[in-house]
Amino acid sequence: MNGECIVHLNDAVTLQLLGAHVARVTLNRPQVHNAVNAALANGLELAVQLTEDDPHIRCIILTGAGQLAFCAGADLNALADGQAATLLTARGGFAGFVQQPRRKPWIAAVNGVALAGGTEIALACDLIVAAEHASFGLPEVQRGLIAAAGGLYRLTRAIPRVLAIELILTGQRLSAARAQQIGLVNRTVVATELQQCARELATHISGNAPLAVRESLTIARAAFDHDEQALQQMGEQAMKRLRASNDFKEGPRAFLEKRPPHWSGS
Template sequence: MADTEDDVVLYEVVEQHIGLVTLNRPAKRNAVNGAVARTLDAIVKQTEADPAIWAVVITSAEGPTFCAGADLAEVAAGRADELSTPDGGFAGFVEARRVKPWIAAVKGSALGGGLEISLACDLRVVSTETIVGLPEVKRGLIAGAGGIYRLPRQIPRAIALEMIATGEPIGAARAEALGLVNRVVPADQVVETALGLAKAICANAPIAVRESLQVARLAAEVPEDVSIAATRQAFDRLVVSEDFAEGPRAFVEKRAPRWTGR
């Protein structure tokens, strides 16, 4: 398969308000090269700007690996700087500013950069065969695309430090027990399950979801007074929206709300 800007990452709208992104380099274990980074960066910006998209699922082409991280052939060729973008960081994704919820649908292993991409998402669905880990130290590297600071925020500190220092992975069942993933399902149900979560999100008022997530994402990193102030600011933005009036009105009229995202 040729690595063109058009086919290394696929994007489609699969359900009302839901986008589906597919990493599409199966012959390279969906590893990130420059084309992947540029394309994913553009897709993030596209979905953020599209008022019709309220949630996004990211998955990968068929194979045993969700994403192998950096394409080491590109690194060896001196093109490591192309694997990141100014706005998105590694893969054009892990440092991207996003307000809309993203769900990782991981059908294979997620090691190194693959885990870091999934850690940058809000929710994670994995297959029963999935293993996750940060093996960078085994190769004299660090998990510099967010792994070494996001993993300790997701699971108990001692376990995160063990995974980072030993480079050893854990299986899907333990990842679920530690709260690292939201669902563990057979591989052929991973995308369907992730889309189900996206549908559940999209049944709610999109502005309320986005404002809530922006506060919640920072909750473990900032003092409580900062969270209180951020919550008040979020409420001030929400109260002037059409959906803020629609929710109570629909409740009183005993009907399903008709969200507009405005």
């Protein structure tokens, strides 16, 4: 990819390079509020693989097409037709994304409703920025289901436990303003500024040393899964890898020479 051209990975997902190191992945089924079908799951899994494999891409924005919805969850037509299994991929799980291994940071730019699986996709990202009219929710219990694509535990990790349990058991929606207030959302902006906000955040992240960002992200993601001793060992191992890199030398050198660093990612 080069420039800011849009690549249609399939009918449901597009990939666009924004500048040198930021990519935007768009769920492109606005006619059904970007609901997850087989094409979207396969396209999103491919988008993860492509961005992971591209050494120039350092941060990815995930958003939905249109102004009404980020993602409304599973496509009910697919569920009614007995095609629920097609909404999962072997590598990525639901939507080809929520369980997909990723080394690079993902920012969810939530441009409208993010319900059920849509909230779970946002929760699987590392940061969330939202338009003021956006909303979140896990209404599965209202349909006799559970939020089995990570929502039950990721929401409970992201916000105070009692608030998460209330949202999970009632199925009620959460406004963008309230989501920011309780720490689920990093930033809330007017809809016209959402993509620029996400891009500025992604550009700021991608301006840092890519190896250091990935190592830091790996340990931060693992914070709920290991005790402090294990996390300390992970940090020591990460520092050992970083000390062997060119960027480990470039950072202090650039600071002393009073110039921007030139990261090689190696």
